[in-house]
Amino acid sequence: MKVLIDLCLVPLGVGVSLSPYIAACQKVLADSGLKSELHSYGTSIEGEWDAVFAAVKRCHEVVHEMGAPRITTTIKAGTRTDREQSMEDKVRSVKEKL
Numbered sequence: 001m002k003v004l005i006d007l008c009l010v011p012l013g014v015g016v017s018l019s020p021y022i023a024a025c026q027k028v029l030a031d032s033g034l035k036s037e038l039h040s041y042g043t044s045i046e047g048e049w050d051a052v053f054a055a056v057k058r059c060h061e062v063v064h065e066m067g068a069p070r071i072t073t074t075i076k077a078g079t080r081t082d083r084e085q086s087m088e089d090k091v092r093s094v095k096e097k098l
Contacts, residue, residue: 003049004087006076008042009059011068021066025059044087
């Protein structure tokens with residue numbers, strides 16, 4: 001099953017600069033081959049359910065390996081059965097109505 005998620009991973013106990021941890025997670029996503037797009041407060045990811053959530057798990061593992069004792073993650077997930085939809089489709093649909 002295809003899924004689109006919005007991932008916001010926040011390492012806790014590592015100070016105020018989180019960019020090294022987010023960059024490490026972005027490398028995980030790039031290595032996974034999944035389609036993803038970083039934005040100012042998270043990352044949109046699309047792909048097969050198991051691959052997407054395996055990548056999220058790997059992000060947690062990598063960030064913990066970097067020394068983060070805690071991580072809080074917020075995930076919004078969406079699936080469709082009536083047709084395939086990409087991240088670009090969703091954005092384009094809204095922009096067409098502006």
